[in-house]
Amino acid sequence: MPKGNGIYSNDRDVGAPKDGSILAAEETRENSRSVPGAFHIPGPRQEAGPQAGLRFAPAEGGQSREQRNFDNEADIVVEGATVHHDDVVHAMIRDENCAAYIYGRKFNLFILILPCLAVIGACIAIPFVILDRARRWNQDNSHSRSESRCEGIRKVVxxxxxxxxxxxxSSPQNRALEWLCFHDELELPSNEQQEITQRYTLAVLYxxxxxSDWTVDCDFxxxxxxxxxxxxxxxxxxxxxxVTDCNEDLKVTRIMIYWNNIYGTIPDEVQSL
Structure with missing residues (x-):
């Protein structure tokens, strides 16, 4: 059975020295107390028992066969305790190194992850920046084209x-020009003079x-x-x-607007039809 210090010993007795000195076995057991879980494996012809006791040196400095056997067994105890003690110490060192290594690895990974995150962020942001610039460029170009087209339409009208x-x-002419330049879904090119003139004239009439107050808008x-x-x-x-009639060239030849809540003055531009 184990004693309080966790060391097993046999129950054979050895004579105590005359001077009462204690062998190293007691010191071994005392040292082994600081090593939880250290066990002595009984040697040959040795049985662990609850009556384990200390061995004493033989008288006159001589050694009996049992004393020599005990020394061997004590050596086993010391070596066993030392081995276990070393194992524990080395395990703690390895654990500490492992923890330091893991922490260092995390620190290194963090340093490596930062550039990766920066690259990923750039890859995500760059397309949006490009698309935004393309959208602005298209808007600017569209606005420039609209202004250029509007200048051409103004020359025609x-x-x-x-x-x-x-x-x-506030004039019907300005409103018709504004609609033709920026709101007309047909978007006639400025070089279509006849079509622009006819469409502009009907817009001025409207x-x-x-x-905007007509009972029926007639799809104007x-x-x-x-x-x-x-x-x-x-x-x-x-x-x-x-518009009730057009010729083969799609030129408006007759307009019928009556009982439609109309008011105002017929503009001079209708003469161009």
Missing amino acids: SSVSTSESLDDT YSLGG LSAAHECYWFDVTFDKDARVKG
């Missing part, structure tokens, strides 16, 4: 409207006769061609209002 009416922001200012700016009403009979 200047043949049927005065510069004063085109510059007056604004001059209070088109829609994306369709001007020859399709009309509507059919069914009162007592079918009636067509708006």
